[in-house]
Amino acid sequence: MLVELRDYTKIIQGVTVLDKVSLTLESGKIYGVKGKNGSGKTMLLRALAGLIYPTAGSLLIDGTPLEKGHFPPSVGVLIETPSFVPKRTGLSNLLEISEIKGLISDQTVARALQAVGLDPKDPRPVRKYSLGMRQRLGIACAVMEWPSLLLLDEPVNALDPAGVEMACRLFDGARRHGAIVVIACHDSEELEGLFDERIDLSDGRIVGRRCPHE
Template sequence: MDGVIEVNELTKRYGGTTAVNGLTFTVRSGRVTGFLGPNGAGKSTTLRLILGLNAPTSGTVTVHGRPFRDHRRGLRHVGALLDAGDVHGGRTARAHLTALAVANRIPRTRVAQVLAEVGLSGAAGRRIGGFSLGMRQRLGIAAALLGDPPVLLFDEPLNGLDPEGVQWVRGLFRGLAAEGRTVFVSSHLMSEMEHTADELVVVGRGELIAAESLPEFAARGGSHSVTVVTPEPAALAAALTAEGGTVREADGVLSVTGLKAAAIGELALRQGVPLHELTPRASLEEAFMELTADRVEYTAGGAR
């Protein structure tokens, strides 16, 4: 299954405003790629350009070597969830998906299949106007899956989902990537990207900041921590603090900054404290905040 997305010098201007400026990156199949950036970074505009919903001012974007508009019966090639609220509230979930299936020459049997996959079989006959945001998100994901496409795009798919729904989406995305599909997910939830994404494309004010693996990007942040698990957390925390480390504890697990893993291990040995885990970690959220600090369009208090 091959569905590589190629973005080359992509630019989009609206009058005097540049929403996307010279973006170049590749989204590969067989992995989940997170699409990150502050508010106003141009993420939604980029997704619309990929889908041919907006025409670029300059540059190109292709899916499997061709502009998306050149693919007949688009849902068989790319499935997308851009706005869960962009549906006719008077239709039932079944009618909405059936209309999409007919327009794209997709067997109607797929409607029941995808409704079951997203957990909406029991709501198939209900009007969408009565759905919660979480149910609309599930319906949008069902529409994206309808054509069994090799490429899937999702814009903030976790909005409105409960914890069970978030876990389900995480497993769904990783399962789709394991099947060889291209999964491109825009999200502002760093914790979910840490659990879900293999690679990242990070933008700010319409320009590319990074396109690399998640560990590579996280390691670019200046702040690193070490996770420590020990049966004697209080004793070790006191010793680490005395050595100049900063220690945070949650459920018996220590997160240590200011000391490297080797120094922590040596200190534990001297103190006679056993260790069950000693893992250096780079924070995706900290790296994101550091590397996008000068690309934020709006900040708290109105500062620009």
């Protein structure tokens, strides 16, 4: 998959939240998006997911502009606080989500929960989950279908060191499977070690790009 933003601009209620952003994202790479609160990190992920539509410019998937109301064909998303049906178990929530596309088996869903350190047989409803457990569930939801485009907003929030290590393994695994992985985060040395390229944002603009390992 090849994902391109071309002079992508988004204005909301007179405020420019993304300003002529141009990016090319390639399969098999992890891109880190860094910036202060309000810099445009979350809006950039929303743009890549097709959750907002540009005021000007375009988003292209494999060379084809993404039309309004459409989404990339294979995308996993964790943006802001993950939301689930509070009275259902983690497994029940993910099984219902998996039925939307019908791409994976119930066993694959269960394995995704195990991969993030959650027990598929846990009878507790999500409303009784800790913040860390909910974050793990959100990660499982994003990765369970092995999407070609994986968009993650502050994915290690509320995770303990073991959880951060688990998340890094999963994101690296997605890269090795050929996914484009985009991670927005404030400051995480563990995540930064994964980046093939770091993109710095400020006031909705790209102000710097570098490859940390060069």
